[in-house]
Amino acid sequence: MTRDISRRSMLKGAAAVGAAGALPMLPFAAEAADEILVGGLHDLSGFLDFAGIPMNRIMLMAIEEINAKGGLLGKKVRGVVYDPQSNMSMYSQFATQLALKDKATVVMGGITSASRETIRPIFHRFKTLYFYNTLYEGGVCDRNEISLGTTPAQTVEKLVPYTMGLWGKKVYTIAADYNYGQITAAWVKRYVEQNGGEVVSTDFFPLDVTNFGPTISKIQSAKPDMVMSVLVGSGHLGFYNQWAAAGMKNEIPIASTTFGAGGAEIEIIKPEVANGIISCYGYYPTVDTPENKAWVQQVKKRYPEKTPLLTELSAFTWEGMMIWADAVRSAGSMDRMKLLEVMESGKTYTMPSGKVSIDPKTHHAIRDVYIADLKDKQFVIKKKFSQVQPADTQLVCDLEKTPNANKHYEISLE
Amino acid sequence: MDYSLVVAIELVREVAGLILIATGLAVIFGMMRVINIAHGEFMMLGGYTVVLTTKMGVNIWVAILILAPLAVGIFGVIVERCIIRHLYGRIIDSLLATWGLSLFLIGFVTVVFGNTVEGVSNPFGGFAVGQYKVAGYTFFLIFAAVAFIASVYLTLKYTKAGLIARATMQNSDMVEALGVNSKHVYMATFGIGAAFAGLAGGLLAPISGVVPGMGALLIGKAFITVVTGGAAVVAGTLSASTILGSISQAVTFATNPVYGDAALLFVALILLRLLPQGITGRIFTRSI
Numbered sequence: 001m002t003r004d005i006s007r008r009s010m011l012k013g014a015a016a017v018g019a020a021g022a023l024p025m026l027p028f029a030a031e032a033a034d035e036i037l038v039g040g041l042h043d044l045s046g047f048l049d050f051a052g053i054p055m056n057r058i059m060l061m062a063i064e065e066i067n068a069k070g071g072l073l074g075k076k077v078r079g080v081v082y083d084p085q086s087n088m089s090m091y092s093q094f095a096t097q098l099a100l101k102d103k104a105t106v107v108m109g110g111i112t113s114a115s116r117e118t119i120r121p122i123f124h125r126f127k128t129l130y131f132y133n134t135l136y137e138g139g140v141c142d143r144n145e146i147s148l149g150t151t152p153a154q155t156v157e158k159l160v161p162y163t164m165g166l167w168g169k170k171v172y173t174i175a176a177d178y179n180y181g182q183i184t185a186a187w188v189k190r191y192v193e194q195n196g197g198e199v200v201s202t203d204f205f206p207l208d209v210t211n212f213g214p215t216i217s218k219i220q221s222a223k224p225d226m227v228m229s230v231l232v233g234s235g236h237l238g239f240y241n242q243w244a245a246a247g248m249k250n251e252i253p254i255a256s257t258t259f260g261a262g263g264a265e266i267e268i269i270k271p272e273v274a275n276g277i278i279s280c281y282g283y284y285p286t287v288d289t290p291e292n293k294a295w296v297q298q299v300k301k302r303y304p305e306k307t308p309l310l311t312e313l314s315a316f317t318w319e320g321m322m323i324w325a326d327a328v329r330s331a332g333s334m335d336r337m338k339l340l341e342v343m344e345s346g347k348t349y350t351m352p353s354g355k356v357s358i359d360p361k362t363h364h365a366i367r368d369v370y371i372a373d374l375k376d377k378q379f380v381i382k383k384k385f386s387q388v389q390p391a392d393t394q395l396v397c398d399l400e401k402t403p404n405a406n407k408h409y410e411i412s413l414e
Numbered sequence: 415m416d417y418s419l420v421v422a423i424e425l426v427r428e429v430a431g432l433i434l435i436a437t438g439l440a441v442i443f444g445m446m447r448v449i450n451i452a453h454g455e456f457m458m459l460g461g462y463t464v465v466l467t468t469k470m471g472v473n474i475w476v477a478i479l480i481l482a483p484l485a486v487g488i489f490g491v492i493v494e495r496c497i498i499r500h501l502y503g504r505i506i507d508s509l510l511a512t513w514g515l516s517l518f519l520i521g522f523v524t525v526v527f528g529n530t531v532e533g534v535s536n537p538f539g540g541f542a543v544g545q546y547k548v549a550g551y552t553f554f555l556i557f558a559a560v561a562f563i564a565s566v567y568l569t570l571k572y573t574k575a576g577l578i579a580r581a582t583m584q585n586s587d588m589v590e591a592l593g594v595n596s597k598h599v600y601m602a603t604f605g606i607g608a609a610f611a612g613l614a615g616g617l618l619a620p621i622s623g624v625v626p627g628m629g630a631l632l633i634g635k636a637f638i639t640v641v642t643g644g645a646a647v648v649a650g651t652l653s654a655s656t657i658l659g660s661i662s663q664a665v666t667f668a669t670n671p672v673y674g675d676a677a678l679l680f681v682a683l684i685l686l687r688l689l690p691q692g693i694t695g696r697i698f699t700r701s702i
Contacts, residue, residue, distance in 0.1 A: 047627070050530050177672065203670055208631050210622035213427060213552065214666045214674075215419045220546050234531040235631075238622040241533060245620075246548040247540020267625070268531050 035078045036071075036334065038063060038321070039098035039128075041109030041119060046086025046401035047234060048111050050264035054308035055133065055317045056081060059108050061302050062321035072116040072328045080104055088118050101125035105334050106324050108133060108317055112178055117408055120145055124406050129336050132235040134313055135261060135281065137183035138364075138390065139409040141397035144336075146323070146343060147318040147364045148356075150282040150346065152187035153392035154369050156257055158332035159280035160191035160228075160386050162371050163255040166278075169197035169223025174215060174239070175230035176258075177204035180206075184230045184257055185409065187392070200224050205231065210238040216246050229256040229277075237268055244273040255279070260374065263309025271376045280371045283315040287370065295352040312353075319351045323358070362397045364390035416544030421667055423543065427552045429659035430559035433651055434617060435632050436639035437562045438610030440647045444640050445583050446603055448498055449509045452516035454629025456608050460486045461624035462523060465532045474537050474620075479514060482616030483609035490608020493603050502600065516629065523626040526615025531623040551620060558617055562610065567648045570702050579603050580702075638682045644692020649701035653693045658682060687698075 043052035063079045071077055080102050082094035091110070098104045099122060106129040110116035113136050123130040124144045131146045149203050164171070171192050175181035181204060189199045200222045203215055216239075217229060231239055240259075243249065257279045259265050264276060265272030285296055295318070300307055308314055323343065331338040344360040354368030369388050372379035396409040435457065442450045450456075460482040467477040497515065501508040538550030570576035579599055582589045586596040615624070622628070639658060643650025658678050666674030687695045 045529060047529060125679075205671055209671045210628075210631065211428075211671075213424050213549075214421075214663065214671075217424055217546065217548075218667070220420075221417050234623070234625055237533075241536060241623070242549060242621060244537040245463070245538065245540065245551055247542075247547040247549075251547070264530060268533055270533070270535055272535075314464070322497055353540070 005125070009230060010387040021285040031104075032041065034075050036073070036075050036328075037078055037080050037102055037104045037298075038110070038324075039102065039104035039107035040079055041084055041091065041094055041115075042081075042082040042105060043111055043115075044083035048086045050309075051111055051134075051262040051311075051313055052083075052235075054263065054311070054314040055109075055111070057308045058299070058314040058318050059321060061299065062318045062325075064302070065298075066321070066325050072325060073332065073334070075286060077325075084115065086115075088114060090390055091115045091118045092122060095122040098171075099123060099128040104128060105336075106131065110120050110134065111313070113137060113408075116140070120408075121406065124387055126145065129324070129339060131317075131324065133316040133320045137180050137187075137390040139183075139396060139411050140364075141362065141399065141402075141405040141407050141409060143340065143399045143403050143405065144365060145363060146320065146358060147169050147362075147390075147393075148320050148367075149365075150278060150367070151364065151390050151392050152184055152257070154282065154388045154390060155280040155414075156184060156187045157172050157191055157391075158369060158371060158383075158388070159255055159257065159278070160197075161195045162280075162383060163228075163253075163278055164192065164195055164197050164228055166310075168251050169195075170222075170224040171197055171226055171228050172219050172224035173199055173202040173228045173230065174219075174234035175202060175204050176236065176298055177206045178232075179410070181232060182229050186335070188228050188230065188257075191253045192278055198260070205236065209346060210235045212239045212242045215239075216242060219252065220248070224252060227252055227254045229254055230258060232258055234268075237265060240269050240273050240277075249276075250275065255276070258265065260379065261309040261311060266374065266377045272382065274374050275376065276404070277374045278370060278371065278382075279374070279379070281312045282365075282367050282369050283310075284370055284372050284381055285310040285370070285380050287353060288381070289352070289354065291350055292352040300397075315352055319349070319353065319356060322351070323356075354384075359394070361400055362393040362395050363392055363399060366390065416546050419543055420546045420548060421664075423548055423552060424667070425660045425663045426556055428663035429588035429655050430556040431618075432635060432639050432655035432659045433559040433562055434555065434614040435611075435636045435656060436616060436643070436651050437566060437647075438607045438612075439636045439640050440643065440651045441566070441607035441610060442604060443637070444643070444645060444647050445579070445614075445622060446502075446600065447505070447583075447663040448502070448604070449500075449505055449512065450607075450631075451509060451512040452635065453491075453512075453611055453630075454478065454518060454633030455516045455519040456486050456490065456611035456629075457615030457618070457632055458624060458626065458629045459489060460522065460612030461619040461628065462527065462532070463612065463617040464619045465534055465624055468534050474534065478616040478619070479613070486612025487616070488604045488613075489611030491601055491605040493608070494604040498604060499597065499600065507543070520626050520629070527626070527670040533623040533624045534620045536620045550621055555617060555621075558613075562613075563648060565651055567702060570647065575602075613641050634677070638679070640683045642692055644683050644689070644694035644696075646698060650692055650694040653698065654685075657685070657693075 039251045042056040084090040108131045133148045135149040175185040327339040327342040330342045348357045356367045371383040463482045463485045464477045540547040541550045582599040639654045643654035662674045662678035665677035
């Protein structure tokens with residue numbers, strides 16, 4: 001009997017091996033005392049995988065880099081990676097697991113604001129240091145979280161006057177219908193009005209809308225000088241194609257707070273459609289500094305094939321790792337409070353994106369932001385703004401006064 | 415004036431869109447009474463056929479008009495042979511089986527192509543309507559919807575094959591007694607329904623791009639249209655698409671796409687409350 005290996009059982013075995021091979025990221029349960037564990041919670045599948053996969057690969061690259069330089073406090077750093085699959089219940093499950101079972105010393109991750117608000121309170125409760133490295137609508141007030149992404153006061157505030165100066169004062173906003181889109185659209189309106197312009201209309205779209213025909217007609221009848229796109233996700237990418245197909249490409253220009261943020265947009269949307277869209281982020285691969293050139297080369301060397309898309313999201317994930325590693329070295333300890341004190345001390349870090357420091361009041365980054373024009377899949381940087389404060393979150397949050405805050409404020413614009 | 419013309423064009427376009435996604439389902443569900451939950455994935459496969467073949471250098475028209483319906487039609491025949499033919503008359507079982515098929519197809523395509531949007535460039539430029547611009551592709555979609563309806567109508571009404579198909583769906587024993595192999599008729603009908611779905615997916619690919627989960631966005635509207643239309647394939651699809659599409663698009667213009675979709679569901683709800691057998695269950699009862 002034992003010799004009788006049927007074709008079916010062979011196939012079963014092969015399938016099992018295949019299934020195991022497909023899950024190389026599963027963490028090992030070992031709790032070696034000579035290792036420092038870093039948790040990674042990025043969407044590696046599901047509708048945000050295009051953003052999550054590069055973030056995860058850059059995080060792993062940063063871990064290798066730290067280990068190549070001798071690790072931290074004489075220990076090796078090891079990444080514990082879970083794939084929450086763009087699913088909020090898996091986010092909360094894995095966050096709890098990272099905090100309690102794996103006892104990760106720090107966690108990088110969360111992409112949408114929804115996922116962040118799922119895991120942030122968990123890390124707050126279990127006192128696990130947390131880095132959120134995505135651009136978002138601002139307003140998180142939590143001493144346990146370091147938010148490295150840009151907020152509307154850093155980007156929209158620059159993008160609106162710049163594009164209004166180029167194109168004119170009548171703005172038509174189209175935005176994704178969830179908290180990021182709603183709040184960012186409100187910021188757009190505020191900045192347009194502050195600059196003496198007018199938002200003629202703001203239309204919101206659920207993430208699954210793919211047909212923008214009526215909207216394109218409405219925009220044409222409103223005759224704005226420019227369109228501000230706060231659209232999010234793959235479904236909304238249809239807008240740009242339909243806009244170009246209607247021949248509007250050279251009629252009304254588009255600025256966007258999101259296009260190219262995840263990186264995949266510039267690969268999916270053809271240059272003849274995407275050229276000329278102006279955006280504003282804290283990082284572009286074309287930032288012209290020796291640090292950035294060296295970093296881009298480093299990424300290409302580490303991932304010569306399928307090089308991860310370098311965007312604010314992936315670049316800031318690397319920055320998060322480096323800022324954390326620096327804090328561990330300076331504090332000479334893994335103690336969370338000591339690390340926070342180092343990061344709150346107002347240190348300035350020289351990063352691929354420029355000079356970065358952590359605002360002690362909000363735990364958001366004070367950083368350089370850039371305005372870029374998209375040309376043939378390349379972001380041509382038009383203007384740089386140095387050391388921009390997260391002024392929106394500063395309106396509502398002062399962690400020096402309320403160190404125990406644990407809240408995401410919706411910043412009121414009334 | 416120009417603006418109302420643009421609005422009218424968009425209304426017709428939405429009606430055309432519903433006709434495109436519902437015709438294949440009307441054949442499979444309306445005629446054959448098979449609940450094909452994987453219908454949305456059939457459209458997705460049509461879209462991917464277009465994306466893949468145009469990447470390989472095939473002319474986009476050949477890809478959309480020939481390869482997409484051909485590939486999905488053949489796939490439909492295989493599905494009918496392997497799964498569906500065992501489940502005729504067992505509505506719940508066919509629902510479960512095609513649901514499983516739908517999940518499998520989404521997973522399979524995700525594994526192979528990744529869960530990202532693939533795009534095809536639009537083969538038409540803009541079109542001036544007074545001072546407005548409308549995508550030329552809009553007119554092509556409207557034309558395609560007319561062709562869909564016309565081809566189904568003419569086939570069912572005036573060809574022998576159409577007559578046999580209608581007869582088989584009404585009384586397959588009688589048709590067998592007259593010397594027709596009803597199994598072949600079922601197989602071909604299912605394949606044709608699938609081919610319509612593939613063609614619809616191919617036609618929609620340049621507008622919205624294709625993504626493994628796109629079927630889920632289409633299947634709901636397709637079913638609502640077919641159910642609201644009732645048993646008659648042509649008259650049902652046409653009347654339901656016209657009512658639902660124009661109302662939802664008018665609401666979209668007046669407000670936004672959320673209320674547009676809500677209006678579509680609301681109208682369907684009222685229609686089904688008043689006409690539980692669908693529009694053609696009460697009106698146009700003798701039509702095809």
